[in-house]
Every structure is written in C-alpha cells, then in structure tokens.
Amino acid sequence: xxxxxxxxxxxxxxxxxxATEFLGTFGATYNISEKDGIEQIEETMKNSNYxxxxxxxxxxxxxxxxxxxxxxxxxxxxxxxQIEFMKKLEQEAKERNIDLNNPANKQKLDxxxxxxxxxxxxxDANDERQVIYAQKQNFKNLILSNxxxxxxxxxxxxxxxxxxxxxxxxxxxxxxxxxxIYFDTKSRKLLIDEIDISTKTKKGNE
Numbered sequence: 001x002x003x004x005x006x007x008x009x010x011x012x013x014x015x016x017x018x019a020t021e022f023l024g025t026f027g028a029t030y031n032i033s034e035k036d037g038i039e040q041i042e043e044t045m046k047n048s049n050y051x052x053x054x055x056x057x058x059x060x061x062x063x064x065x066x067x068x069x070x071x072x073x074x075x076x077x078x079x080x081x082q083i084e085f086m087k088k089l090e091q092e093a094k095e096r097n098i099d100l101n102n103p104a105n106k107q108k109l110d111x112x113x114x115x116x117x118x119x120x121x122x123x124d125a126n127d128e129r130q131v132i133y134a135q136k137q138n139f140k141n142l143i144l145s146n147x148x149x150x151x152x153x154x155x156x157x158x159x160x161x162x163x164x165x166x167x168x169x170x171x172x173x174x175x176x177x178x179x180x181i182y183f184d185t186k187s188r189k190l191l192i193d194e195i196d197i198s199t200k201t202k203k204g205n206e
Contacts, residue, residue, distance in 0.1 A: 071145040071164055074127070075176035075194045083172070083190040085113075118183035118190065122164060122174065125151055129197045130178045134158070143168075145177050 089109075093100050100109065121139035123130040125147025131154070134142060140159040149161040168174065172181065172192060180193040 071166075071169065072122075072124070072174060072177045072179075074124070075178065075196050076198075077194070078196045078199065079194045081173075081192045081194075083192070084188070085190065086188050113188050114185055116183050116185065118181065120181045122177055122179040122181065123147075124177045125154065127177075127197075129200075133178060133195070133197055133200055139180075 090100065092098075099105060119139075120141045120143050121134050121137070122143045122145060123134055125131055125142075125144050127146075134154075135157045138157065140157075142154060142158045142161045143164045144161060145164045149163060151161070154161050164174075174192075176194055178195045178197060180195060181190065182193075183190050
C-alpha cells in the first residue's frame with residue numbers, strides 16, 4: 001500500500017479545488033479598443049482633459065471586469081444541504097489502492113481536515129438586505145453573484161470579495177442567494193445553507 005500524500009487529498013476533492021479556483025480572479029476580461037493613427041494620438045494628447053478621460057476609461061474597464069452577471073435568483077426558503085468529503089475521498093483512495101487506515105495516512109488526514117478553513121457567504125451585492133445580513137453576521141469572505149467586488153459597503157466589514165464562477169455554481173449545485181458555505185471539521189462535511197432573507201429581516205434579530 002502506498003502512503004497518502006497531502007496533495008493527493010486536495011486533488012481528490014474536486015469540489016474543494018473548484019471552490020478555490022475563483023480566488024484571485026475577477027471575472028471576464030475585456031479588450032480596450034484603441035484608435036489607430038499618429039494624428040489621432042496627437043489630437044487626443046492635446047485634449048486638456050486627457051488624463052481625466054484616461055482615468056475614467058480605466059476605471060470603467062476595471063469595473064466591468066469586476067462586476068459579475070446576475071447569476072442566481074433570490075432564495076425563497078431556508079434549506080441546508082451537505083457534501084461529504086470522506087465518501088469522495090474513500091472512493092478515490094480505493095481506486096488508487098491507498099490505505100486510509102494506515103497510521104501515517106490517518107494522521108495526515110486529520111491534520112488536513114482539522115485545519116481546513118472554508119467559510120464563504122455568497123450574495124447579490126445589489127440587494128441591500130443581503131449586504132446588511134452579511135454585515136450583521138460578520139462574514140469576512142464574500143462571493144458575489146451580482147454587484148461590484150470593490151463596493152465601498154463591502155469594504156466596511158469584509159476582508160475579501162470574489163466573483164462567483166460558473167464552475168463553483170455547477171460543482172456545489174448552487175441555486176440561489178444568499179448562501180452560506182462552510183466546512184464542519186467535526187463531521188467533515190461541507191454545509192451549504194440557503195437563506196431566506198425575508199424571514200431574517202422580518203424577525204429583525206439576525
């Protein structure tokens with residue numbers, strides 16, 4: 001029997017890898033069209049507002065790239081789903097002839113699961129209710145299905161904001177926003193909480 005490798009554990013968790021693929025990315029990129037010709041360049045340069053115009057064009061291009069499409073509808077009920085990593089891992093280990101009961105392998109598994117930190121709040125940042133809920137719940141890592149990742153409101157409480165990827169929607173079977181995704185180290189399950197924001201705002205205590 002071969003010993004398990006930490007990298008193998010991570011690789012075997014396809015959904016986990018998919019969940020981290022969006023980190024550091026900011027959606028689709030856009031080509032900036034430029035007019036040809038020296039005369040056009042000189043004419044533009046003579047414009048007294050050239051620097052301001054360039055600044056605005058750059059800001060608009062960046063904003064478009066960081067502004068995801070409206071990808072998911074609003075959640076209309078509270079529901080919790082789960083993904084069991086151990087079942088996926090056991091299947092992968094069996095195919096690769098890896099003994100998960102081996103003490104060395106078990107120790108590595110425990111270390112990985114005990115230190116796995118997945119805690120994301122997926123929201124439509126154009127919905128003020130979802131933003132307020134995120135702030136009240138003190139969510140630090142946000143994934144936007146809609147809205148602007150550099151929104152000043154998000155900067156007030158969140159550490160990171162990312163754009164939701166199509167791959168993550170598919171692998172986690174995401175249906176609506178807001179959704180809270182987090183890993184429970186005790187059960188070793190990834191929990192997916194779909195939140196009916198209307199019930200939260202009516203109660204006024206969450």
